[in-house]
Amino acid sequence: MIRKIINIGIVKNLPTKEIKRIRVLNFTCVFCIVDLLFFIILRLLLNALSFSIGLAFLVEMLVFVVIIFLQYKREYFIARVVFFIAFACILFYHCNFLIKGNYSEYYYLILPIASLFFFDKNIHHYTSLLLCLVLFFVPNYFFKVYEEGDFGYFHTAIFFLGIFLAIRYFKIENQRNEEELFRINELVLEQKEALEKAYEELEQRKQAELAHFQLKSLKAQMNPHFMFNAMNSIQNLVLKGGKHEAYNYLTKFSSLIRENLNMSEKSFVSFEEELSLLEKYLELEKLRFRKDFEYSIQGMERINDIKVPSMIIQPFVENSIKHGLLHKLNGVKMVKITFDIDEVFKCVIEDNGIGVKASKEINLKNRNQNNSFSTNAIKDRLSLLKDYYKTDIGFHYEQVKEGTKVIIKIPYINSDE
8 A cells, every 4th residue: 555655656658766756755745644643643642732733733744645646646846846845834833833942943954955856956956955044044033942052053054055065966976877877778788789680680691591502402403413414314215215214204304303493492391392302313313224223212101290401311312322323333223211200300321332432532533523512512501500400410421331321310390380
């Protein structure tokens, strides 16, 4: 209840300083009302409450209620002016009539000190100080409240003025500190906004880099070497009279190119789309190598409705065929692809080719950079994805007795996301 009364008049978007002033004035009024009630009850118990004193106390309580009401109506400045006038009158009555001769006049010092808190202009501060001095000295001059030797010395004015100036100095210093703190907060806020903007730009740059590496990945897939081999295979089929086979090959080849181009626009594609692309590519290689090439895809049944980053798996399969199986002279060329899923989507590619070491030696001898380009393009893209998803993403080669084995770990999302 008391807290609600103290917060009367406070509305949104008020400065912090105004809110403090409203609360202090409300609290002061509540304290004065409670104090007056206490003295009314006490005088009643002591049988020392006259009609005039009781009426004066009730009027004073009513004035403090009016001040709280003015705060409720958001008449803040008027409420403060009424408070100062009322408080000066109440002090005058108490000091010169109710408790005359008890040196209570020193309470007048409250007026200029309170004005430093409630008002900003110097004219209000010094007017309150002048009123304090007039109320202190003039009544005794006219009413002779004290003997000349006991009251009215000039040093009291110096005492009042000294306290007033000291408190005013500390108020100014406090305002400077608050202004400095406000400037520091503004600077911190500006730096925070600058950091957020820089982070946003960094995220946009990462997205741009991701798109760039997607294009590099597409280029790695549809590289001139593969396209040349495909067109050469079609030419051989036509020359040998295998028009039907050539037509099938050309149809699959155009479908593969179309799917690659469509997928290059997407960051993530469904597993079914990625699998379809991979199968089309392997079918083309099967047509090219004929009976000398076999492939198998396993673990598809373990994969539910998920999406994976597009155009990552096929380049590794192409590298396996082009650099491992192509140079194998004896036996059937075989590649095995196995899928699995846990925290990440995993693809294991195994072939029975010549192996990584022999392939590097041949590439070095022929100065072939296609493998390093496609591998580095995928590596850069996976590095970005690893940094973005903060999980175990990437690829590594595992040593085997024959051929090559590469394990690829890539992130995935559910299809409904």
